[in-house]
Amino acid sequence: xxxxxxxxxxxxxxxxxxxxxxxxxxxxxxxxxxxxxxxxxxxxxxxxxxxxxxxxxxxxxxxxxxxxxxxxxxxxxxxxxxxxxxxxxxxxxxxxxxxxxxxxxxxxxxxxxxxx
Amino acid sequence: xxxxxxxxxxxxxxxxxxxxxxxxxxxxxxxxxxxxxxxxxxxxxxxxxxxxxxxxxxxxxxxxxxxxxxxxxxxxxxxxxxxxxxxxxxxxxxxxxxxxxxxxxxxxxxxxx
Numbered sequence: 318x319x320x321x322x323x324x325x326x327x328x329x330x331x332x333x334x335x336x337x338x339x340x341x342x343x344x345x346x347x348x349x350x351x352x353x354x355x356x357x358x359x360x361x362x363x364x365x366x367x368x369x370x371x372x373x374x375x376x377x378x379x380x381x382x383x384x385x386x387x388x389x390x391x392x393x394x395x396x397x398x399x400x401x402x403x404x405x406x407x408x409x410x411x412x413x414x415x416x417x418x419x420x421x422x423x424x425x426x427x428x429x430x431x432x433x
Numbered sequence: 434x435x436x437x438x439x440x441x442x443x444x445x446x447x448x449x450x451x452x453x454x455x456x457x458x459x460x461x462x463x464x465x466x467x468x469x470x471x472x473x474x475x476x477x478x479x480x481x482x483x484x485x486x487x488x489x490x491x492x493x494x495x496x497x498x499x500x501x502x503x504x505x506x507x508x509x510x511x512x513x514x515x516x517x518x519x520x521x522x523x524x525x526x527x528x529x530x531x532x533x534x535x536x537x538x539x540x541x542x543x544x545x546x
Contacts, residue, residue, distance in 0.1 A: 326473070353537075360437070360523060360537035361476075407475060420466070420491065421535060423475035 319344040319410045323424035331432055336380075336395040338427045340408035343389065349411040350391040351421065352382055356404045364406075367391060378402070403431045435459050437538035439524050445544045446514045454509040454541050456524030464527045465507035466491075466535065467499060469520040476523065482507055514545045 324339040342348060349368045353361040365376025372384040378401075382393045391408060405428045409421040437458045446452055456465065463484050468476040468491075478491030482501040496518060498510045507526075511518060524538040 351535075358540075360539040361525075362537070363534050366534065409476075420478055420481060421476070422492075423477070425473055425475045 319348055319412065319422050321408050321410050321422055321424035323406075323408050323427050325427055326425065327428045327430065329430040329432060330398045332400055333397050336393070336398045336402065336429065338393040338406050338408075338429065340382075340391045340393065340424060341389050342391060342408075342410045344410060347384075347386060350382075350384060351409040351411065352376065352380070352391075352393050353407045353409060354378075354404050355407065355426075361407065364393070398429075398431045400431050400433075403429055405429070437524055437526055437536050439522070439538040439541045441541060442539070443542045445546060446511075447546055448514060448516060450514050451510070451512050452514065452543075453511075454522055454524070454543075456507045456509070456526075456538060457505055458507075458524075458526040458536075459505065460526060460528070460536065461504070462526035462528050462536075463504070464529070465501065466525040466527075467497070467507065467509045468523045468525065469493065470523060470540070471520050479509065479522075511543075514543075516545045519543060519545045 320343045322341045351366045352364040365374045367384045375381045380395045405426045408424040440455045466481040467479040470476045480499040482488045485504045488499045500508045522541045525535045527533045527535045
């Protein structure tokens with residue numbers, strides 16, 4: 318069974334500092350991987366996804382993530398944090414077996430706090 | 434474009450009561466999903482549907498039923514609500530199979546007392 322582990326339930330950075338949110342996956346085959354962001358009292362919005370094309374994936378709002386098969390990781394980064402980045406971030410993995418629905422398995426989330 | 438719309442947004446139920454959450458999507462998506470979100474547990478799949486008239490169990494289906502009578506709608510029912518079903522419920526939809534982007538609604542906050 319596939320699973321996702323997000324290291325750190327809370328991360329705090331200063332405005333302008335590097336953002337690094339960690340995600341490791343467990344899967345018998347290279348999966349599809351996603352990062353979603355959730356702002357307070359809202360639904361989830363897709364930041365970026367990896368579907369076996371380029372290993373470095375660029376998303377919205379200046380975020381990017383790199384798929385590293387050897388490390389089974391898909392960490393999310395942003396060079397310079399902005400106050401508006403404060404939110405909860407979820408890493409998710411999807412089954413790649415042909416013909417299956419896009420059922421996502423989510424990590425437990427990382428709440429990003431951005432301070433002045 | 435409304436995307437994925439959930440009703441109601443907030444509801445308080447007494448233990449044993451029943452209710453239905455309605456999800457509607459206007460993107461002509463084949464696949465629809467119901468997730469629940471609980472603190473420290475991320476989102477967990479309750480049930481999903483791969484097309485009109487079909488449903489399947491997800492990770493945590495017990496205590497819930499679903500129906501997909503129309504392609505654009507996916508209903509989640511609680512026949513006899515329990516306090517353990519206090520949660521935030523998210524409906525989602527996607528166009529195609531695995532790898533396609535899943536679009537989420539804004540959530541329905543349910544409290545069972």
